[in-house]
Amino acid sequence: MSINCSSCNALVEREDCHKNRYGEYICKKCQGAGVRFTRAHRLLYLQAWWEPRRLFWLTVTVVAVLVLLWFYFLLPELRLYDFIPAIFR
Ligand SMILES: [Zn+2]
Numbered sequence: 001m002s003i004n005c006s007s008c009n010a011l012v013e014r015e016d017c018h019k020n021r022y023g024e025y026i027c028k029k030c031q032g033a034g035v036r037f038t039r040a041h042r043l044l045y046l047q048a049w050w051e052p053r054r055l056f057w058l059t060v061t062v063v064a065v066l067v068l069l070w071f072y073f074l075l076p077e078l079r080l081y082d083f084i085p086a087i088f089r
Helices: 028-032 040-050 052-078
Strands: 002-003 011-013 017-019 023-026
Touching: 017 028, 023 028
Parallel strands: none
Antiparallel strands: 002 011, 017 023
16 A cells, blocks of 8 residues: 655655654655654644634633633622621621
8 A cells, every 4th residue: 555655745655654643644754854744734733623613612611711700800899798797707
């Protein structure tokens, strides 16, 4: 089974190349030259990270944290503990 190297585009055997975390196949020659990934595939990988479902949960988390912070800073303003006599404070 021959595969095209993602970096130099040379046709190499599957055993002679390494599949990186981005799903690219890098041949041993390119690996020896220090190539770990290509810029284009890394951009695609970053693009895939911003999928709608992940973006939705990120938004929900940010809103939840903001609401919690808002309550945290709002509680002293509400003076909910005014019924407690000053001697117990
Ligand atoms: Zn190569």
